[in-house]
Amino acid sequence: MNNENTLLDFEIDAGGKGLGALPARQRAGEIAQLGWQLLAEDLSLPVAVLSQRRIEHNLAWMKAFINRYRVQLAPHGKTTMSPQLFRKQLDHGAWGITLATAPQAQAAYNHGVRRMLMANQLVGRGNMAIIARLQHDPEFTFYGIVDSAENIAQLGRHFLEADQTLKVLVELGVNGGRTGARDEAQEAALLAEIARWPSLQLCGIELYEGVLKDEADIRAFLRRAVARCAAWAAEGRFAAGPVLLSGAGSAWFDIVAEEFCNADIGRPLEVILRPGCYLTHDVGIYKAAETRIQANNPVARDMNRALLPALQLWAYVTSLPEPGLAIIGLGKRDAAFDAGLPVPALHHRPGNAAPTPAPEGWALTAMMDQHAFMAVPIDHGLKVGDMIAFDISHPCLTFDKWRQLPILDDDYRVVELVQTCF
């Protein structure tokens, strides 16, 4: 086992949810040897599971997509915060990993990631200290973003005192949006402050177009970023080396690829896309986004098959207390509930050969911390102890409910276990 595999193996938390009664201390690398099978009830439900085949499909899909556009991929790691999944993304051509916070960057570093973009402002002494410490490793490359002269001065001072250089991208934003410089006056103030600090290197421009909802607005925003990038290149604002131009959440990455892939700023440019949710996809917000992508994007259409939902939750029917109501052992502790409740997908009765599709009439109506309410027809035929698989909307807020997730093959056998570092 080489060093990186050692970093990615871990001792299974025997007290963790979703696993069965583990035999003694066990390492994740040995989990396939247990022969656990979901339908045979070897796991403790509720459990969040990943489909090996679908994850591999999505990895290959995105690799083909970025290759066609000749752009780079730094998938947003905040979605899964799973080092084992980061490794799969890097093995499928990712340039690096995007993170949201200094502790996330540290967790990724601790598990072997060596090039990363932090797509949020690095604020506060404790957070700067974490990044400064990681930068002691000459193999480590980190890019932060800035949108405030105040913060730039704080960073400049901190990294000057640490006798280090911090690479930064200026974040552009839009009125009514989230972070990022709104106009050229704000941009000029940022550039002037960056220029004051020898400890800071301006390496590019970053934006998050996902705060906008309209394609025309998004294209205008992206073109503004390309124009600023070209202008700043002409003005000699950037440090040596390729300039980075980065955008793209999980909903609009096709538009960002289209707009950025042919940008000419008169010097070498690396376009970095940051979608995170493609890996597991969903049947909610990202399914909706992908329907648009499949309809409009020629490369995606050409690749034929779409992204596949690869993350499901399995839970038991725990009570059938009155007609038309099934209580499910699945709660806000287990699944995202902010962008649509989980959707019943499969029904399995232990002992049967295979699951069957969940009837149309089943639907979650409410969730509590540890329970879900499922409306069912009077003649539902369910029994307490039946298993239900749910598709989800919003993978990010589902992943963070789980510290360990089994990966299943098509026979529902546990072939791998990944951890999360939230």
Place this chain on the structure above:
Amino acid sequence: MNNENTLLDFEIDAGGKGLGALPARQRAGEIAQLGWQLLAEDLSLPVAVLSQRRIEHNLAWMKAFINRYRVQLAPHGKTTMSPQLFRKQLDHGAWGITLATAPQAQAAYNHGVRRMLMANQLVGRGNMAIIARLQHDPEFTFYGIVDSAENIAQLGRHFLEADQTLKVLVELGVNGGRTGARDEAQEAALLAEIARWPSLQLCGIELYEGVLKDEADIRAFLRRAVARCAAWAAEGRFAAGPVLLSGAGSAWFDIVAEEFCNADIGRPLEVILRPGCYLTHDVGIYKAAETRIQANNPVARDMNRALLPALQLWAYVTSLPEPGLAIIGLGKRDAAFDAGLPVPALHHRPGNAAPTPAPEGWALTAMMDQHAFMAVPIDHGLKVGDMIAFDISHPCLTFDKWRQLPILDDDYRVVELVQTCF
């Protein structure tokens, strides 16, 4: 260090959020020696912190409350899932800990809890196997709840084959509520099925009154439980030993104490209350509940001081991109957002002597995964890098966002670190 302290000490996860740049490998038991102070930015924000003084106040408050009513306390552990906090609750007179799932029971057991009530149905082979394994320890006492003949038969068979006995309470419920037997016909079916299985022992009655919103309805429900308890005692339905009668979430525990404390069922009765949120309290749903308790409950009124909110989130102002808007580095990944957004409580500028109260005009208006939007007046005076403390509503869904939480003294020094086992 005795065995239990060893179980409760742990190696700090240096990649975990909320902590600063940790010096080498460090155990939680040594954290006070680091001399970390929140206001000096030794921690990485966002961070969830507990107030040592307020936690101790709340522990003492609840101990006095249950002593006055001569009832037992099995605080719902699902709120915090923190073994170190369980220990404090047990040290303050708790009879045991309530858990929601088999993995939660296992995590509590692994950290030294030896008497517990699982206030949900134990469903599925994987979950039953976890409890059966814990029951190999003769020091371990477990009570489950049942509301379905199907589930009773599954449990009866599983524990018969395991050559074990499972102690169960019948759960009573109400129409339109969640789990639990709705009427005497359902109850009779449960009693008949339990009687068929020598592997099951009926030890009492359980309910969760929190599904009702009206005090009169709640009192009627509680009286029904006392009446059924007396009837089943008279009919000899219960196993030998004291009968357990358990109710009470965090909103109505005073009413449950009043109704249950003088119940006479003609044989020894243990009343077990299960509030979980009293430990940290909040400024939202449980603050509202407590206002009623303080107004109506003579014992609470007599104890004078109320429960105190003991859990806060600290986060940085990360961007001030346009007038009237501050972006905060705090997201759905960090705080409950289902029962009101976090409420700005304190403002601190690093370098100043102490925090000041947050002005009335500051309010969160939206949260994303890793960001919050705070509306502020135009002349807010904030700077990027300022620290804001937020009070919260719904501790359960805040705790589960954190794997490690510092406990602070009144000088904002880290005096302890607790872990969570979600």
